[in-house]
Amino acid sequence: xxxxxxxxxxxxxxxxxxxxxxxxxxxxxxxxxxxxxxxxxxxxxxxxxxxxxxxxxxxxxxxxxxxxxxxxxxxxxxxxxxxxxxxxxxxxxxxxxxxxxxxxxxxxxxxxxxxxxxxxxxxxxxxxxxxxxxxxxxxxxxxxxxxxxxxxxxxxxxxxxxxxxxxxxxxxxxxxxxxxxxxxxxxxxxxx
Numbered sequence: 021x022x023x024x025x026x027x028x029x030x031x032x033x034x035x036x037x038x039x040x041x042x043x044x045x046x047x048x049x050x051x052x053x054x055x056x057x058x059x060x061x062x063x064x065x066x067x068x069x070x071x072x073x074x075x076x077x078x079x080x081x082x083x084x085x086x087x088x089x090x091x092x093x094x095x096x097x098x099x100x101x102x103x104x105x106x107x108x109x110x111x112x113x114x115x116x117x118x119x120x121x122x123x124x125x126x127x128x129x130x131x132x133x134x135x136x137x138x139x140x141x142x143x144x145x146x147x148x149x150x151x152x153x154x155x156x157x158x159x160x161x162x163x164x165x166x167x168x169x170x171x172x173x174x175x176x177x178x179x180x181x182x183x184x185x186x187x188x189x190x191x192x193x194x195x196x197x198x199x200x201x202x203x204x205x206x207x208x209x210x211x212x
Contacts, residue, residue: 024083024090025071027051027061038109047107051084051093054114061086068107072098079125081158084112092158094123115158122192124151127183127204128164135172137207143174149204152180153192160188167204178205 030041030048038048045065052058061084063071071077077095084091097111115121132138132145152165165183172178179201180191193200 023071023074023077023080024085025063025067025077027063027084027086029086030060030062033060042108047110049110049112051086051091051112051114054116056114059086063110065107068110072107075126076163079123080161080163081115082112092117094121117158119157120155121158121161122153122155123161124153125162126150126164127152127167129167129169129178129205131168131170132172132207135169135207137169137172137174137176141174141207142210143172143207144210145169145172145205146208147205149180149202152183152204154189155192155195156189160186162186162189165189169205169207172207174207174209176207177203179203 027049032041041048041062046062047065047068049061049063050058051061078098082093082095084093092115093112094115095110096113098107099109100106101108127150129145129147137143138145154161154165165185167178167183169178180193181201182204183191185191193202
């Protein structure tokens, strides 16, 4: 699923200009990377709030339209106000369809409640990692990685290698070799 959002170019830069933009209901952003120069843009705050509410905005390819020209990007950084949580600034990285990207996507744990470790042995799934870094072409980027816990037993630890990888997707940690197959969840005794 591709998220599409409209942006407008901006010429003013700096803290003062950014404050003025925010007072006008706009959020400053920058699009960088690829063969093109960095481009300063603004998003309407209400449109950005809707986009950010969708988790796919932060973890998948986003299409940004600036003056009718669409660019495919990944959200690299999203700065929020410390007390209000409002989005203050967004950094977007341009991507090319034919170049491999590395980004973090959510881990989705399924069927834990149906596993013997939870259902019959009185355990519960405790998640230790919610994101995993993957490397793939933009067209192969999944919305999430599924970890099926159906065969889970009490005391079992799930590792990165237990995630189901779609065709063309690699886990960055496992490419490093050695002992990078980190634990991501476990079925432990449920606290009463």
